[in-house]
Amino acid sequence: MSINGITGLDHLVVAVRDLDAARDAYGRLGFTVTPRGHHTELKSANHTLMFRDDTYVELLGIEEKRPANAHYADFLLRREGVAAVALKTADARAARDPLAAAGFPAEEAVDFGRPVELPGGTRDARFTITQIDPQTTPGGRVFLCQHHTPDIVWRPDSLDHANGATGLAALVVAADDPDATAGAYARLFGAPVVERGSARVVDTGNTPLLVASPDRLHWAWTSDPAFATPRPFLAGMVVRVADLEKAQQVLQKSKFPTVVGNGVLRVSSTSACGAMVAFARDFELDALIP
Incomplete structure (x- = not known):
């Protein structure tokens, strides 16, 4: 707690x-x-x-x-x-x-x-x-x-969104030293740091805080220009949606470039005012960062 x-x-x-x-x-x-x-x-x-x-x-x-x-x-x-x-x-x-x-x-x-x-x-x-x-x-x-x-x-x-958004599934932080960054937040939230492969996760009480190095986040967001930001930095978010197909249809209409894979839709920071955004129905960390 x-x-x-x-x-x-x-x-x-x-x-x-x-x-x-x-x-x-x-x-x-x-x-x-x-x-x-x-x-x-x-x-x-x-x-x-x-x-x-x-x-x-x-x-x-x-x-x-x-x-x-x-x-x-x-x-x-x-x-x-x-x-x-x-x-x-x-x-x-x-x-x-x-x-x-x-x-x-x-x-x-x-x-x-x-x-x-x-x-x-x-x-x-x-x-x-x-x-x-x-x-x-x-x-x-x-x-x-x-x-x-x-x-x-x-x-x-x-509260109703055309893309079916229902809430924030994760806050994403980019860090060269995920252990140190996640450790600071673990002390703030009184929660342990959970290792999930190359990523570190801290339970905030509702929306998990996900910390990973840029090379691992690069898999999800390819060569996003936000990766040039001095680290650590608050990189973006995963938005939970009720219907992934509905969300994908909306993103297609937006004409914003979207990376699709493993049940996750990813939008570059250039399309979302500097924030890297992903959409998922059943958010699984391994689908975002294998």
Whole structure:
């Protein structure tokens, strides 16, 4: 069990330079993309891909550079892609001291929100987040996210996707030393590192974290340009779908190059705003990385 009340992965943050282009790209990939939201205090904007397993993907753009969004602004100077991972917690503020005691210093909690247009009028979706020192989470930014208004975020009209997506099956991290990278996350989640051939897997509570070296990930995503990124880095995701054939039909219509094999559909980071994306119905690690 987690040392600090973390109950799993909440969402991935894909930082993008052009939010309209990102919305269109993920729409072509068959996702239902929510209308644009604006984080009033953080001066950022987003679209989301909401899933029935209580996870989601956030496409995030910067409206005005502020200290609160500096991480994402700096990230976008280098590239687009998965810039952060949000973890589920019932109390982001209370988790700060236990995190620090376990070797994961964290910043003061921040409260913020974004207005959401609903049939009955506008309501604010409210969150509290606690940022973990990125020096302790190899590959990217990790923060705890507490939802105060989950009913506004997971709206019934946003959960069905043309590609049949139902949730996040895995977070993929590229590392030259998978043991060291996976070990850091194992301490955070209070879980063992499981060896699966050349890959390392850490149970987060819901969506497993998969760490592998670029040469092994290369088998799945061929010569993806994201592999030029300094390692370790948050490479991408595996999305679980209800019907693989349906997902493949949608991807064919998208005209994005897709690698098909072993029951997994793989899309390059060039098609998904810097994130390597795979689709699978019954996710088996050996099908992604033999």
